[in-house]
Amino acid sequence: MPAATAHRVLREFCEWGALERDDSGVYRVGLRLFELGSLAPRGLGLRERALPFLEDLSQITRENVQLAVREGTEVVYIERIAGTGAVPVLTRVGGRFALTATGVGLVLLAHAPAEVQEDVLRNPIERYTPETVTDPDRLRHMLADVRTHGFSTSERQVTLDSLSVGAPIHDARGQVVAAVSLVVRYGSASPHALAPLVMTSARAISRALG
Numbered sequence: 547m548p549a550a551t552a553h554r555v556l557r558e559f560c561e562w563g564a565l566e567r568d569d570s571g572v573y574r575v576g577l578r579l580f581e582l583g584s585l586a587p588r589g590l591g592l593r594e595r596a597l598p599f600l601e602d603l604s605q606i607t608r609e610n611v612q613l614a615v616r617e618g619t620e621v622v623y624i625e626r627i628a629g630t631g632a633v634p635v636l637t638r639v640g641g642r643f644a645l646t647a648t649g650v651g652l653v654l655l656a657h658a659p660a661e662v663q664e665d666v667l668r669n670p671i672e673r674y675t676p677e678t679v680t681d682p683d684r685l686r687h688m689l690a691d692v693r694t695h696g697f698s699t700s701e702r703q704v705t706l707d708s709l710s711v712g713a714p715i716h717d718a719r720g721q722v723v724a725a726v727s728l729v730v731r732y733g734s735a736s737p738h739a740l741a742p743l744v745m746t747s748a749r750a751i752s753r754a755l756g
Contacts, residue, residue, distance in 0.1 A: 592724055593625050595754040596715070600627055600726065603747045607740075610635055610729040611747075614650040616658060617642070619666050621651045624724075633708050633731040646671050646685060647678055647703045649712030649727035656692035657714055657722035663689065677702040697745055698727075699737040707732050711740040713748035718756040726751065 547555075556573060559565040566576045596613050604611045604627040612635075613625040620642045626635075637643060645651040645658075645666055655663060671680040679685055692698045700710040712727035726748050728740050 592715075592755070596724075596726070596751045597625065599747045599750045599754070600625060603726075603728065603743060604629060607728060607730075607743065608632065612637060612650055612727045612729060613724060614648075614654065614727075615724045616645065616654040616662075619645060619662060621645055621648060621654060623650075633729065634705075635708065635729050636704060643704075644672050646680075647674055647700060649698050649700045649710030649729070650725035651712075652688060652692055652698035652700060653712040653714050653725035653727075654722070656689040656698065674704050675702055675706050677706065679703060695741075697737075697741040698725075701737070702732055709733075709735070709737065709740075711737050711744050713741070713744045715748050715755065716752040723755070724751075 556565060556567075560567055560573075560576070563576045565573050567573050592615070593613065600611045600613060607629065608631070609629040610632045611627045611629070612623060614621045614623045616622070621644070623637050623639055623641050623643070626637060626639050628635075637648070643651060645655040655666060658666075667682040667685060671682070671685070672678070673680050679688065688698075696713060698710075698712040700708075700712070702708065704710070708729055709732045710727050710729045712725045714722040715724040715726060717723045726744060728744050730740065
């Protein structure tokens with residue numbers, strides 16, 4: 547794009563509010579986009595109903611609590627509560643991540659349509675750490691375990707110091723529409739100790755949606 551055209555487009559975005567420009571000339575996302583994003587019914591309604599239960603889980607554990615939905619072949623995070631002194635995470639509200647590595651991602655992929663699963667598993671799987679599972683057959687077994695046991699476990703797959711446990715959130719028709727997870731420092735707790743807490747929160751949110 548010619549520089550003059552780019553400057554004109556940027557100026558129009560700033561006038562509309564999609565972008566903001568600071569005194570140093572750096573462009574940032576504007577409040578108008580935040581306003582539009584907050585109107586998305588899947589994110590807004592789900593977040594409003596889930597937030598009290600996410601806050602309860604955060605207060606009980608003092609760990610990172612995350613809420614996410616699936617968009618195509620990616621995870622989109624719609625809420626995150628950072629625990630006091632909790633392990634740092636790479637995710638952010640509005641951010642996207644692979645379905646194959648995180649606790650919420652594995653839940654959402656396990657309950658995604660078969661064609662979505664195959665689309666994800668037949669393409670190259672991104673590796674974040676030496677512990678990231680990239681073998682499609684092993685991932686298929688992991689997804690089957692998620693469906694069988696009702697929760698997912700991601701150990702050191704995104705960062706070497708983190709453990710994530712996720713559980714599915716169902717709507718009134720019983721469809722999995724989102725996932726909630728706890729992210730703790732690896733070695734501080736076992737997945738089976740965390741799973742009941744996460745699953746209880748997921749069921750409470752599901753009842754709120756119903």
